Amino acid sequence: MRFCFLGAGALGTYVGGSLAAAGHEVGFIEQPGPAGAIAANGLSITTRAGTRRVHDVRLFTDSVMALDAAPWDVLVVALKSFDTAGALRDLQATGLPIPTVLSLQNGVDNEPLIRDALGADRVIAGAVATAIAKPGLGAVVEETHRGIGIALGNPLSAKVVRALDHAGLGARAYPEAGPMKWSKLMTNLQGNASSAILDLPVAAIYADDRLYAMEVAALRETVAVMAAQGFKPVDLPGTPVRALGFGARRVPRAILQPVLVRLLGDSRGDKMPSFHIDLHGGRGRTEVDYINGAVVRHGERFGVPTPVNRVLTTTLEALSAGTLDIERFRHNPDALLALLP
Known part of the structure; x- marks a missing residue:
């Protein structure tokens, strides 16, 4: 699958880097400074199995560049909840088609916000239970491996579960987003x-x-x-x-x-x-x-x-x-x- 991540924070680096290491096409939308550092040094993901260096990712410094490189299957949002509304405005301002959004954010109000902006069939709810630390730019440490929950109901949900599981992220499907x-x-x-x-x-x-x-x-x-x-x-x-x-x-x-x-x-x-x-x-x-x-x-x-x-x-x-x-x-x-x- 093709995944584009809005930001390369701790969660984006962990999930995106793991997907890229498993052979999926992965891109990141990031500020020029961090994007340049990741392009030079790659991503570092440390788990129970050891440390992997991942270089095979695409980097974009604005949303227009990233969306113009479509088609992406999924746009993954792992931002702080207070940044969701602004990110949606920026994406919509490009005038380009926006892929189905997978929200891995905390809280219960991000998916309704995305749904209202893009449509009910354009959002997948996720919940990350694994504990992750970010010791530096482009580097993450899996502190406690638990897994990721993905709500069914979207046509892409089952494919996302399989992709995440294939990447060693321990994905589990849930019939409803709300309880999860x-x-x-x-x-x-x-x-x-x-x-x-x-x-x-x-x-x-x-x-x-x-x-x-x-x-x-x-x-x-x-x-x-x-x-x-x-x-x-x-x-x-x-x-x-x-x-x-x-x-x-x-x-x-x-x-x-x-x-x-x-x-x-x-x-x-x-x-x-x-x-x-x-x-x-x-x-x-x-x-x-x-x-x-x-x-x-x-x-x-x-x-x-x-x-x-x-x-x-x-x-x-x-x-x-x-x-x-x-x-x-x-x-x-x-x-x-x-x-x-």
Whole structure:
């Protein structure tokens, strides 16, 4: 198959480089500087099997060049959710045909946005469960291999699953996009916002009884919003999301809390979650409005109260905007807990 990737970030490099190594035609739309570096040095993908250098990719420095090199089977979008609308505008401004879009993004609102812009038959929903690190430009490390979920329903979905699986990415097909994407959102929630707000590792969040109760409450709100839409959690590749949802609703704290502390600590090690990296790395914006904030918006739509996710969203948004003092919350759970109803 022929895949064009919008950007060569961690996820694009990992998936695109793996597809290229497996013999698929792969292109990247990237800024001139990174594109030049990748053209010179190739991509480096480190997995359990070792490190592969991939040079056989095409590089484009704007959308017109890339789309004019069509026909691509699939345009893969792995951008931050807040960049989706702008990327769609840029693509549409070319006036050129846009291929079917595979969204591997976090959150549950990107596919509807793409659908509204391009048509319902032009989007495929994906969910990446594998943990990836990006130590440098054009280089990625597969930290924990789990796999990628792909929603069926598009004529190209089954072919995409086969291509990803052929590339060693562990693809699994799902009959519906909604439960799959919301289940991925459940995993993205885990300690993400609170870690950023409090500047604490996720394991420390879950080791604190009060913060643990807050995290479980946020997860219960999410499961309730899913239920209001007729969705149940589904297991993602290598990720027992159904057990997470069941545990949050049914398993006593004394049993579940130490399990989550151990699991989250072992899976992350010293690595901080994405919201923490974005906030404390000075990037000025996180995806909290597309994760916790999505729970709030969909909760409002279906009449489900979501007070904990609302506090986490508004607090982290204010910290990112500089309207709240980071030092007020650093290593200070009381400051965050005082905001809860």
